[in-house]
Amino acid sequence: xxxxxxxxxxxxxxxxxxxxxxxxxxxxxxxxxxxxxxxxxxxxxxxxxxxxxxxxxxxxxxxxxxxxxxxxxxxxxxxxxxxxxxxxxxxxxxxxxxxxxxxxxxxxxxxxxxxxxxxxxxxxxxxxxxxxxxxxxxxxxxxxxxxxxxxxxxxxxxxxxxxxxxxxxxxxxxxxxxxxxxxxxxxxxxxxxxxxxxxxxxxxxxxxxxxxxxxxxxxxxxxxxxxxxxxxxxxxxxxxxxxxxxxxxxxxx
Numbered sequence: 384x385x386x387x388x389x390x391x392x393x394x395x396x397x398x399x400x401x402x403x404x405x406x407x408x409x410x411x412x413x414x415x416x417x418x419x420x421x422x423x424x425x426x427x428x429x430x431x432x433x434x435x436x437x438x439x440x441x442x443x444x445x446x447x448x449x450x451x452x453x454x455x456x457x458x459x460x461x462x463x464x465x466x467x468x469x470x471x472x473x474x475x476x477x478x479x480x481x482x483x484x485x486x487x488x489x490x491x492x493x494x495x496x497x498x499x500x501x502x503x504x505x506x507x508x509x510x511x512x513x514x515x516x517x518x519x520x521x522x523x524x525x526x527x528x529x530x531x532x533x534x535x536x537x538x539x540x541x542x543x544x545x546x547x548x549x550x551x552x553x554x555x556x557x558x559x560x561x562x563x564x565x566x567x568x569x570x571x572x573x574x575x576x577x578x579x580x581x582x583x584x585x586x587x588x589x590x591x592x593x594x595x596x597x598x599x600x601x602x603x604x605x606x607x608x609x610x611x612x613x614x615x616x617x618x619x620x621x622x623x624x625x626x627x628x629x630x631x632x633x634x635x636x
Contacts, residue, residue, distance in 0.1 A: 384439045387628040388456055390447035392515040398625035407433045408622055415451050422459035440464040444632040446471040448490050475631045480527045493520040497528055499627030500600045507594045511583055513603035537605045541575050556608045580612040
């Protein structure tokens with residue numbers, strides 16, 4: 384089994400691959416107060432619940448956008464599996480040309496998304512990853528990372544709205560009953576979800592004015608929330624990041 388670990392700002396996604404098959408995905412909170420021992424205990428419990436044991440793990444690969452958790456997770460996984468963990472950016476190079484882009488503070492997760500997308504679809508590609516932030520990562524026809532956008536994520540946007548407007552409550556992301564809301568909660572829900580869908584569609588249209596037809600790939604925890612509302616064709620893969628980590632691990636063998 385290959386263990387793939389993606390540490391995000393809100394959750395840690397742990398995926399277990401048997402060959403090309405993603406057998407399980409589990410999500411843990413990104414607890415910045417957790418030490419290596421507690422992290423290892425959580426991973427052991429997770430594996431047990433999936434019918435696996437630490438000795439079943441033949442390799443592990445990790446990406447992280449939370450520096451304070453990176454080494455904690457590495458130490459935990461290595462203590463648990465007795466195998467070295469390969470870390471994106473330290474041990475693994477995504478190997479994706481970045482042209483003139485300033486990579487000094489580029490999140491490696493965006494490149495991993497692109498690596499995974501390129502393994503399945505022909506460029507040009509527009510990858511929308513809807514997590515804590517919504518990121519757009521673009522690969523041109525020559526397979527070069529061209530840049531993209533970073534937008535506030537769905538949850539972050541509505542939570543900020545609720546926090547700053549006294550009469551606006553917190554909401555959940557159930558599907559809207561229609562385009563127009565008929566009370567405050569449904570208005571907020573429609574605004575958030577249709578707004579995100581319209582942003583994806585509008586940005587994609589403008590992008591195609593520059594690059595020609597592109598394949599739009601949708602991923603991230605909130606991708607499933609807007610997928611039913613989209614009026615353009617997209618390729619939806621909720622576990623693109625984990626698949627990209629597996630791809631990079633295979634390349635390093």
